[in-house]
Amino acid sequence: MIENEKTKEILKILALSFILAIPIGCPKGGKSVETGKHFNADFYYTQKITNFSCFIIEFIEILPSNEVQPILAGYFTAKIGETSDTKAKDVKVFNKSNGIWESKGDVEIKILPEKLSVSVILPYLPYLRKTYLEIKVLTPQADELCKERFEDLLIKREYKGLVAIGRTPIFDPEQMNQTIGILSPVAESDIFPGVLSSTRAYPMAVQLDQNIKTGFRKFLLCGGMDILTHRVLRTCDIVDEENLSIVTGPVMNFPRIFGAISLISDGRVAISGGLDSLMKPVPFLEVYDPYFDIFLRITKVLPRFKNYMFSTDQNVVVVGGVGEGGVWDRRVEIFPHAITQSKPAEIKRFLYTVENPGDFGACFAEDDLRAYIIGGIGSAPQITRIYKKGLDAGIVSAETVKIEGIQSFGNCKALKLGAKLLVAGSYGQIYFITWDKESVSVSKEDLPKEVGQLKKSKKGFSFIKLSEGKAVMFGGFDYITFQEGQTSAVVPSSEILILSQDGIKQIKRAVYTSEGGWAFLFADEYLIMVGGNKEGKAQVSFIGSVEFPEGITTVGIDIGEEVK
Amino acid sequence: MIRKCPLFLFFILLFCSCKSENQTSANVVDQIILSFYPQNKSSVFPSDLTIYVDLAVKPEVGKIVFSVWRDGGDVPGTISIEEIDKKFRVYFTPIERAEGTYMVYFGYGSEVTFWAFFAEGEFSPLIFRPDSMPTDGEKNFPLENTMYVSFAYAVNPDVIDEETVRLIMIKPSLEEEIVPVRMSLYSNSVVVSAGAISLSTNYRIEVTNVVSLPYQNNPGTLSYKARFRSFDFSPPYIVGCSPDFCVRQCAEVDFLRGLEIRFREDEELDELSVLDNFILEKNGRRVVFSEVYKVFDTVELIKRNSISDPIKLYIYRNKIFVDFGDGISSDAIIKIYVLPRLSDSSGNLINDFFSWCVKVI
Numbered sequence: 001m002i003e004n005e006k007t008k009e010i011l012k013i014l015a016l017s018f019i020l021a022i023p024i025g026c027p028k029g030g031k032s033v034e035t036g037k038h039f040n041a042d043f044y045y046t047q048k049i050t051n052f053s054c055f056i057i058e059f060i061e062i063l064p065s066n067e068v069q070p071i072l073a074g075y076f077t078a079k080i081g082e083t084s085d086t087k088a089k090d091v092k093v094f095n096k097s098n099g100i101w102e103s104k105g106d107v108e109i110k111i112l113p114e115k116l117s118v119s120v121i122l123p124y125l126p127y128l129r130k131t132y133l134e135i136k137v138l139t140p141q142a143d144e145l146c147k148e149r150f151e152d153l154l155i156k157r158e159y160k161g162l163v164a165i166g167r168t169p170i171f172d173p174e175q176m177n178q179t180i181g182i183l184s185p186v187a188e189s190d191i192f193p194g195v196l197s198s199t200r201a202y203p204m205a206v207q208l209d210q211n212i213k214t215g216f217r218k219f220l221l222c223g224g225m226d227i228l229t230h231r232v233l234r235t236c237d238i239v240d241e242e243n244l245s246i247v248t249g250p251v252m253n254f255p256r257i258f259g260a261i262s263l264i265s266d267g268r269v270a271i272s273g274g275l276d277s278l279m280k281p282v283p284f285l286e287v288y289d290p291y292f293d294i295f296l297r298i299t300k301v302l303p304r305f306k307n308y309m310f311s312t313d314q315n316v317v318v319v320g321g322v323g324e325g326g327v328w329d330r331r332v333e334i335f336p337h338a339i340t341q342s343k344p345a346e347i348k349r350f351l352y353t354v355e356n357p358g359d360f361g362a363c364f365a366e367d368d369l370r371a372y373i374i375g376g377i378g379s380a381p382q383i384t385r386i387y388k389k390g391l392d393a394g395i396v397s398a399e400t401v402k403i404e405g406i407q408s409f410g411n412c413k414a415l416k417l418g419a420k421l422l423v424a425g426s427y428g429q430i431y432f433i434t435w436d437k438e439s440v441s442v443s444k445e446d447l448p449k450e451v452g453q454l455k456k457s458k459k460g461f462s463f464i465k466l467s468e469g470k471a472v473m474f475g476g477f478d479y480i481t482f483q484e485g486q487t488s489a490v491v492p493s494s495e496i497l498i499l500s501q502d503g504i505k506q507i508k509r510a511v512y513t514s515e516g517g518w519a520f521l522f523a524d525e526y527l528i529m530v531g532g533n534k535e536g537k538a539q540v541s542f543i544g545s546v547e548f549p550e551g552i553t554t555v556g557i558d559i560g561e562e563v564k
Numbered sequence: 565m566i567r568k569c570p571l572f573l574f575f576i577l578l579f580c581s582c583k584s585e586n587q588t589s590a591n592v593v594d595q596i597i598l599s600f601y602p603q604n605k606s607s608v609f610p611s612d613l614t615i616y617v618d619l620a621v622k623p624e625v626g627k628i629v630f631s632v633w634r635d636g637g638d639v640p641g642t643i644s645i646e647e648i649d650k651k652f653r654v655y656f657t658p659i660e661r662a663e664g665t666y667m668v669y670f671g672y673g674s675e676v677t678f679w680a681f682f683a684e685g686e687f688s689p690l691i692f693r694p695d696s697m698p699t700d701g702e703k704n705f706p707l708e709n710t711m712y713v714s715f716a717y718a719v720n721p722d723v724i725d726e727e728t729v730r731l732i733m734i735k736p737s738l739e740e741e742i743v744p745v746r747m748s749l750y751s752n753s754v755v756v757s758a759g760a761i762s763l764s765t766n767y768r769i770e771v772t773n774v775v776s777l778p779y780q781n782n783p784g785t786l787s788y789k790a791r792f793r794s795f796d797f798s799p800p801y802i803v804g805c806s807p808d809f810c811v812r813q814c815a816e817v818d819f820l821r822g823l824e825i826r827f828r829e830d831e832e833l834d835e836l837s838v839l840d841n842f843i844l845e846k847n848g849r850r851v852v853f854s855e856v857y858k859v860f861d862t863v864e865l866i867k868r869n870s871i872s873d874p875i876k877l878y879i880y881r882n883k884i885f886v887d888f889g890d891g892i893s894s895d896a897i898i899k900i901y902v903l904p905r906l907s908d909s910s911g912n913l914i915n916d917f918f919s920w921c922v923k924v925i
Contacts, residue, residue, distance in 0.1 A: 326750035
């Protein structure tokens with residue numbers, strides 16, 4: 001009997017260990033699980049965070065009503081850069097049954113040169129499986145005041161003097177116990193002291209893949225120009241969101257700037273055109289295979305730059321761009337995906353001409369079904385859309401619509417955001433265009449002007465789709481006229497415009513002006529701008545809501561369903 | 565014993581999953597290919613270009629597959645083997661050590677490896693020779709020619725638009741009109757095409773505030789303006805004068821403050837040829853003008869003579885005007901001569917002799 005009891009006990013422990021061990025994985029440093037569940041989050045902090053010392057940490061659950069409910073909280077005071085390790089004080093856990101905060105749980109913080117490594121022991125798992133860790137940074141410097149603010153937050157949900165916020169993406173605590181977050185000022189932009197440093201400008205960028213479990217992505221940034229040496233680059237970087245790092249990527253066969261890049265449906269990446277180090281158009285298309293981590297195939301193509309490339313289910317398609325002698329190329333090059341397979345004999349190319357192929361200054365966008373060629377200097381503003389499915393069937397099916405009431409988009413950049421085509425012209429307007437079956441409707445918004453500015457236009461900016469609901473316009477140059485008849489002053493722009501499909505949603509200022517910078521959105525809230533400035537520092541701008549994570553309401557995360 | 569077994573198995577399982585990243589050492593022992601150089605994704609100077617693979621066994625030459633491509637093309641080279649510290653180094657020595665991206669495939673027996681690296685030398689930012697077509701002041705510019713402005717630096721293609729690149733037609737009235745153009749950029753050259761421009765017309769091409777590529781560590785903005793005149797094959801043609809001496813040969817007036825000869829509206833006289841080929845006599849004596857002005861876009865004094873007679877000559881784009889100061893009120897005969905070599909700015913001679921007079925009575 002005793003033997004049986006012992007056996008049962010061992011099996012119970014075994015079963016429990018098994019249940020615990022799988023999500024925990026292999027604990028680093030050999031520390032054993034004591035009570036509750038361990039979570040670890042590395043918060044990469046920006047430079048200005050070192051000016052503050054009052055930090056409140058919360059483990060927050062998202063309720064079905066989209067409200068947020070902290071389930072663990074604590075605070076600590078520390079001077080970043082001076083303190084090394086610390087523990088959060090007054091760590092409390094929220095008891096849902098009686099609504100009382102109880103002294104339980106544990107939070108340890110390792111203060112490292114670029115990040116705060118936060119370890120949380122949560123006595124119990126939240127019932128719902130959408131959680132995130134948050135750090136609020138408040139102005140008080142003294143411990144007592146910080147404690148007061150912490151209590152205010154716990155009881156009244158007031159956070160006076162909030163200067164910075166750190167958040168992880170929303171995660172399922174049963175599936176993940178390790179994640180990262182960003183901690184940056186709320187109101188102003190800031191820089192990362194070290195992570196994501198790069199002097200690359202004007203890269204050709206594409207998302208390589210996304211970890212289904214964590215949601216973290218990898219991006220491939222190829223070519224462009226080193227802003228310090230002015231060398232056109234043949235190297236690529238891989239930006240890894242999971243640890244906010246840039247690792248050396250593959251080497252292209254040719255240096256390129258202002259070329260086109262496209263992700264092929266099987267995960268490979270095609271790059272075409274661009275200018276080489278002598279500023280001549282590159283007449284080759286090459287394909288990167290992430291499995292081998294190398295550019296494997298090279299195919300001769302029409303030499304052009306400022307071209308666009310998109311992928312269909314079966315083809316890679318190159319449109320537009322400036323060819324030899326500065327002539328806009330009207331031809332559409334179509335390469336079946338087989339070009340990238342091993343036999344050169346199978347390389348095929350089909351050439352077509354579309355009727356309205358744009359002109360110099362034209363911009364491009366695409367969605368799942370179509371690719372768009374927009375504008376072009378010297379012709380009436382128009383949009384041509386090419387159907388992807390038609391191309392796979394061997395037909396170039398395109399239609400064109402003239403945009404009334406606009407003289408010119410100028411030298412534009414475009415992207416598709418939801419149902420709308422966003423076109424940022426070079427004359428100071430952003431156009432929001434809906435083109436459904438029956439009609440085209442256009443609304444526009446002028447770029448914000450400051451007092452004393454008579455006219456403002458922006459050129460050479462970066463215009464990047466950040467998510468299904470957000471885009472950013474930053475960097476480049478503001479051409480400002482202060483008085484009628486006066487020549488425009490050219491000022492490198494520090495403006496960051498956050499756009500939705502309805503208009504300009506936020507205006508922020510960058511720490512450094514940039515040209516040819518690239519950006520991505522971390523956790524749908526932290527805009528990270530990489531490269532394009534000679535300081536080489538990555539810049540961060542919090543564009544979310546301090547109340548709750550943007551991820552609650554944006555496309556892709558649906559409350560009530562499991563985070564996959 | 566039976567009771568402990570599941571626990572043991574569990575920990576073995578956990579141990580294995582945790583250590584999986586480090587279990588390659590056993591395999592490494594049997595590897596033939598130990599390492600290669602240059603490293604994957606690294607860069608070397610072309611002059612230092614050496615490619616080799618280190619093997620653990622002495623290779624049979626016939627079994628080695630060593631292929632190198634640069635920028636997609638085969639690289640010819642020689643293969644040699646050297647023994648170094650019990651390793652066997654297989655070299656590929658390219659015939660030409662050129663810049664570029666190299667892809668290397670090495671196979672021996674059942675083992676293969678391939679990698680890429682690149683060779684690049686020191687880099688000096690590109691400086692181009694500035695140039696333009698048309699040049700500033702150019703005449704007889706062909707009507708359908710493409711124009712370009714080339715800067716010393718590469719230009720950011722994103723800033724080229726109708727605000728930074730303009731072709732302006734300057735009307736005889738000096739009114740300016742922007743001409744719709746197609747534009748493009750090729751390297752450091754802004755290329756402008758207007759289709760057909762008008763005959764005998766002045767234009768200005770302006771490329772202003774374009775941004776060098778990159779803007780940082782460069783001059784920043786670049787600007788260039790050039791004024792030119794389109795093809796003009798018509799000789800200067802007189803369309804009128806005042807008083808109307810050119811109709812009557814000799815006009816009679818009771819007071820003469822000034823006189824003028826008008827040419828076609830699109831004419832642009834050559835001011836130096838006017839100085840030499842427009843002659844005025846007053847009562848039989850050649851008039852020396854106290855001041856001569858060129859009045860095109862601006863008023864420019866081009867000649868001054870120290871004389872007491874305050875008669876001034878104004879050469880307009882399409883008009884010659886003589887200002888007699890206080891005027892001539894009586895008993896004077898003014899003779900006006902236009903000689904055949906009077907020309908326009910495009911070099912077209914009037915090729916005729918004109919002689920008129922004005923009597924002040």
